[in-house]
Amino acid sequence: MSSDTTPKPVTIATVWLDGCSGCHMSFLDMDERLIEIAPLIQIVHSPVVDTKQIPPGTDVGIIEGAISNEDDEAKAKKMRAACNFIVSLGDCAVTANVPSMRNVFDKQECFDRAYHENADLQPANPDVVVPPLLDKALAVHQVIDVDLYVPGCPPPADAIYYVLSELLAGRQPDPLQLTRFGK
Amino acid sequence: MTPEELEQIAVDQQEAENQLDHRINVCMAASCMSRHSEQIVKDMQAKLKDMGEKGEKTQVRCVGCMGLCSAGPLVEVDHPADEAAGKGPEKVMYRDISPEHAESIVNATVDGRTLPDLVQPTDIPYFTRQKRIVTENSGYIDPECIEDYIAAGGYSGLVSALTEMSPDDVIHEVTVSGLRGRGGGGFPTGLKWSTVARTDADQKYVVCNADEGDPGAFMDRAVLESDPHRIIEGMTIAGYAVGASKAYIYVRAEYPLAIKRLKRAISQANKFGLLGTNLCDTPFNFDIELRLGAGAFVCGEETALIASIEGKRGTPRPRPPFPASYGLFGKPTLINNVETMATIPWITRYGGEALAAIGTEKSKGTKVFALAGKINCNGLIEVPMGISLREIIYEIGDGIPDGATFKAVQTGGPSGGCVPADKLDMPVDYESLQEAGTIMGSGGMVIMDETSSMVDVARFFMEFCKDESCGKCVPCRVGTAQMLDLLEKMCAKSATQKDLDLLKELCDVTKACSLCGLGQTAPNPVLSTLHYFENEYMDSLQGEVTGVGAVPATETKAGAPDPTHEK
Amino acid sequence: MARQKLPPTQTLTMKIDDVDVTAKPGQTIQDVARDHDIEIPGLCYIDGLTIWGACRLCLVEVEGMRKLLAACSTEVAEGMIVHTDTERLRRYRKMVIEMLFAERNHVCSVCVSNGHCDLQAMAVQLGVDHVHLPYMNPDVKVDSSHDRFRLDHNRCILCTRCVRVCGEIEGAATKGVGGRGINARIINDLNMPWGDSQTCTSCGKCVHICPTGALVEKGTAAAEMKKHRSFLPYLTVMRES
Numbered sequence: 007m008s009s010d011t012t013p014k015p016v017t018i019a020t021v022w023l024d025g026c027s028g029c030h031m032s033f034l035d036m037d038e039r040l041i042e043i044a045p046l047i048q049i050v051h052s053p054v055v056d057t058k059q060i061p062p063g064t065d066v067g068i069i070e071g072a073i074s075n076e077d078d079e080a081k082a083k084k085m086r087a088a089c090n091f092i093v094s095l096g097d098c099a100v101t102a103n104v105p106s107m108r109n110v111f112d113k114q115e116c117f118d119r120a121y122h123e124n125a126d127l128q129p130a131n132p133d134v135v136v137p138p139l140l141d142k143a144l145a146v147h148q149v150i151d152v153d154l155y156v157p158g159c160p161p162p163a164d165a166i167y168y169v170l171s172e173l174l175a176g177r178q179p180d181p182l183q184l185t186r187f188g189k
Numbered sequence: 190m191t192p193e194e195l196e197q198i199a200v201d202q203q204e205a206e207n208q209l210d211h212r213i214n215v216c217m218a219a220s221c222m223s224r225h226s227e228q229i230v231k232d233m234q235a236k237l238k239d240m241g242e243k244g245e246k247t248q249v250r251c252v253g254c255m256g257l258c259s260a261g262p263l264v265e266v267d268h269p270a271d272e273a274a275g276k277g278p279e280k281v282m283y284r285d286i287s288p289e290h291a292e293s294i295v296n297a298t299v300d301g302r303t304l305p306d307l308v309q310p311t312d313i314p315y316f317t318r319q320k321r322i323v324t325e326n327s328g329y330i331d332p333e334c335i336e337d338y339i340a341a342g343g344y345s346g347l348v349s350a351l352t353e354m355s356p357d358d359v360i361h362e363v364t365v366s367g368l369r370g371r372g373g374g375g376f377p378t379g380l381k382w383s384t385v386a387r388t389d390a391d392q393k394y395v396v397c398n399a400d401e402g403d404p405g406a407f408m409d410r411a412v413l414e415s416d417p418h419r420i421i422e423g424m425t426i427a428g429y430a431v432g433a434s435k436a437y438i439y440v441r442a443e444y445p446l447a448i449k450r451l452k453r454a455i456s457q458a459n460k461f462g463l464l465g466t467n468l469c470d471t472p473f474n475f476d477i478e479l480r481l482g483a484g485a486f487v488c489g490e491e492t493a494l495i496a497s498i499e500g501k502r503g504t505p506r507p508r509p510p511f512p513a514s515y516g517l518f519g520k521p522t523l524i525n526n527v528e529t530m531a532t533i534p535w536i537t538r539y540g541g542e543a544l545a546a547i548g549t550e551k552s553k554g555t556k557v558f559a560l561a562g563k564i565n566c567n568g569l570i571e572v573p574m575g576i577s578l579r580e581i582i583y584e585i586g587d588g589i590p591d592g593a594t595f596k597a598v599q600t601g602g603p604s605g606g607c608v609p610a611d612k613l614d615m616p617v618d619y620e621s622l623q624e625a626g627t628i629m630g631s632g633g634m635v636i637m638d639e640t641s642s643m644v645d646v647a648r649f650f651m652e653f654c655k656d657e658s659c660g661k662c663v664p665c666r667v668g669t670a671q672m673l674d675l676l677e678k679m680c681a682k683s684a685t686q687k688d689l690d691l692l693k694e695l696c697d698v699t700k701a702c703s704l705c706g707l708g709q710t711a712p713n714p715v716l717s718t719l720h721y722f723e724n725e726y727m728d729s730l731q732g733e734v735t736g737v738g739a740v741p742a743t744e745t746k747a748g749a750p751d752p753t754h755e756k
Numbered sequence: 757m758a759r760q761k762l763p764p765t766q767t768l769t770m771k772i773d774d775v776d777v778t779a780k781p782g783q784t785i786q787d788v789a790r791d792h793d794i795e796i797p798g799l800c801y802i803d804g805l806t807i808w809g810a811c812r813l814c815l816v817e818v819e820g821m822r823k824l825l826a827a828c829s830t831e832v833a834e835g836m837i838v839h840t841d842t843e844r845l846r847r848y849r850k851m852v853i854e855m856l857f858a859e860r861n862h863v864c865s866v867c868v869s870n871g872h873c874d875l876q877a878m879a880v881q882l883g884v885d886h887v888h889l890p891y892m893n894p895d896v897k898v899d900s901s902h903d904r905f906r907l908d909h910n911r912c913i914l915c916t917r918c919v920r921v922c923g924e925i926e927g928a929a930t931k932g933v934g935g936r937g938i939n940a941r942i943i944n945d946l947n948m949p950w951g952d953s954q955t956c957t958s959c960g961k962c963v964h965i966c967p968t969g970a971l972v973e974k975g976t977a978a979a980e981m982k983k984h985r986s987f988l989p990y991l992t993v994m995r996e997s
Binding site: 485487502506507509510655656657658659660661662663664666667668669670671674691694695698701702703704709 | 933
């Protein structure tokens with residue numbers, strides 16, 4: 007098959023912010039359908055590949071996880087800057103989900119509980135090396151513009167496959183046919 | 190009670206009055222009382238007693254609101270005609286009176302002198318431009334004395350209605366008068382009455398809505414405190430007209446003085462045979478009970494008010510069915526506001542045509558307004574419908590203090606809106622105000638000068654609505670809270686264009702979808718200030734966010750969406 | 757609210773979504789729509805309990821009326837022309853669902869009612885794939901004081917189905933609403949822990965009628981709490997006959 011007749015693969019970047027990585031796992035759960043999709047896409051940045059930069063002009067950016075710290079925020083903004091189309095994948099990205107359960111508490115209360123009261127040794131706030139926590143865990147669209155929402159915890163592989171196929175075919179998918187909050 | 194008996198009470202009372210040389214009227218409405226007018230009365234009475242015989246022909250009397258609250262406590266002295274000096278009877282008003290003035294006023298009055306230093310001129314527009322119907326007795330009669338009210342022509346409307354008119358005649362007069370609901374809705378009163386009258390039921394009710402709660406509004410309180418019998422007379426006429434035998438006055442517990450005077454008035458009216466069974470020897474029976482509101486603004490909404498009287502949680506229910514067909518305890522119920530009820534005795538006394546002669550084509554009669562905020566003459570006024578805002582603010586209200594510039598007037602409380610300076614020549618009537626993006630409302634007018642931030646004004650009213658939302662329907666419960674958060678963000682200058690767009694969206698949903706008037710009108714202060722002062726909203730937005738993690742400009746791809754979004 | 761019972765001989769004609777339909781006087785728009793298989797969304801309405809009219813999801817447009825009317829509480833009239841599914845209504849309904857999600861802490865993924873929740877289902881039906889309102893994240897409590905049941909305010913939408921079923925069907929009137937506005941909460945008796953209530957009969961009707969995971973049986977894990985509602989029409993019919 008010559009490269010002249012093959013359409014240029016769609017470039018895809020994914021990031022994993024504050025989430026359990028389950029959405030990426032669900033992506034991999036597409037199983038043999040990955041083989042079907044593989045020639046059509048090119049993963050240019052992802053926790054599962056080894057590139058450090060998100061190339062500008064990337065076609066689709068897929069974000070898993072809520073925005074909980076300054077690093078998440080920076081990554082989300084880099085994705086928005088680099089990608090033409092942003093997908094919020096999974097409940098953490100769409101609703102802030104489980105990470106947002108700390109939002110009813112003060113940030114300091116969370117630190118006290120996690121790093122002092124429950125610390126067996128060397129109680130200390132995590133204030134070196136790790137990025138500072140934001141006051142509240144936010145859904146991705148509270149920080150950057152999002153073009154498509156795929157809720158679900160995690161969104162089923164079928165839903166991810168459907169969404170990707172529709173996007174590859176140049177159509178706007180309706181993910182609620184296959185997934186919902188908490189699915 | 191026959192017409193003759195009523196006449197006799199009036200004559201007796203007048204004769205008792207004529208025995209006196211002088212009358213000193215002291216305002217005993219809430220505002221002046223809060224500045225010790227009660228003590229002034231006590232001191233004056235003590236002084237008169239000390240004078241012995243000389244003081245006997247002078248009477249100190251507690252009267253209701255004289256209107257100009259900012260100059261209170263107010264005292265008015267009636268001097269009799271002095272034929273020797275060729276002077277007619279004279280009234281002198283004193284302003285800013287404190288208990289220290291009591292003695293000197295009594296001394297001067299007994300001697301027939303006036304105290305020029307304390308005089309409040311009454312030939313100013315504030316007094317001369319008013320047209321007093323609802324407040325005709327306020328400041329003249331003793332609200333705790335039924336004879337005083339009768340001597341001023343009170344209850345003659347009721348007695349003539351009962352003895353000379355059929356219920357249909359009464360409704361006809363009310364319809365002809367063109368009177369519209371003064372609580373804010375502006376629904377034609379005659380139509381409401383005839384609807385209730387036409388509905389068949391074994392029991393009907395009349396309810397007077399005295400749950401006045403708009404910030405800056407104190408019209409109903411003044412009427413209740415100054416002339417409570419007027420409400421009783423109006424309600425009894427209403428009961429006769431619609432065929433109700435039982436009535437409730439729903440008054441907020443925050444008005445203890447009004448409650449005290451209403452209670453006294455009801456018991457006096459019962460004693461005089463003006464309430465109870467077989468009024469004026471007709472088969473008509475009528476009882477009035479008080480119900481106290483526990484401090485929820487939403488209970489001013491008629492279905493919530495009904496629930497509250499029934500002993501339930503004060504939350505509104507969907508209308509239709511309207512209370513006129515399905516109201517208190519499931520029975521047809523006529524609900525009118527205090528001011529509406531207070532206009533009724535005048536209509537039955539002078540005829541519907543007389544009221545219809547005042548005002549504009551669609552808004553008849555007079556309206557009581559409470560002037561508050563940045564205005565020289567703070568207080569209560571009653572003006573003919575159709576008067577311009579400019580006349581109210583600059584003539585009657587004597588303009589803005591300290592040479593400041595007028596910016597806007599807020600009418601209609603949390604359901605209303607702000608009217609800017611270029612609309613000041615607009616006539617005050619239901620339609621014009623609505624066209625200007627506000628409502629007549631119950632009559633609060635808050636005047637603001639250039640120091641007021643309109644976003645902050647909107648925030649204030651939204652906070653009020655959020656606190657007063659009952660929480661029953663989703664758009665009002667959540668919408669007001671969300672809108673308040675956004676307005677607070679704007680006041681703190683940390684909002685973005687997206688927040689402003691969201692605010693507009695929330696206004697639309699809350700207005701269209703809320704269950705009752707509270708939610709449906711809660712966005713009005715925002716919408717009207719947005720309409721007239723959008724620049725202030727734009728100024729309240731922050732610039733571009735350049736927080737931690739913002740992307741350097743070089744990485745921004747041309748044609749890609751703006752990477753620097755709000756946080 | 758009592759509904760008028762009029763002679764059944766009368767028939768009205770009206771239009772719902774461009775379909776000519778017949779109706780009986782005293783029926784609500786909701787009743788008539790259902791008779792003709794036209795589905796109108798709703799959360800607070802449930803057969804067998806008094807009409808509440810508070811969720812505002814069933815608002816419809818009626819020609820000639822300035823305001824939107826709740827289908828659950830508005831009686832039909834001759835010649836009425838009703839629109840139940842306009843662009844404007846869809847927009848408002850989505851917003852109402854978003855308001856509910858933003859108001860409390862509905863974290864669907866860890867909810868025992870996940871997958872058996874009317875609010876979730878309504879979000880799917882109305883196309884709510886995200887909430888563009890700021891989440892309010894209120895600090896609300898969970899009342900686990902009852903032996904068998906749990907009241908989780910994080911997931912309550914204040915539809916008051918529980919209040920109504922408790923007062924109208926069970927007759928215990930344990931449940932009520934306390935506070936107002938955004939601070940309104942379902943309460944037990946005079947705002948005491950549910951377990952301390954002396955009026956609660958532990959019948960569980962409130963739990964099964966609750967549309968979300970606000971009232972649940974203890975001992976259920978995520979997505980395990982299925983609700984059984986068939987008792988309600990049965991009880992109502994038995995009482996009426």
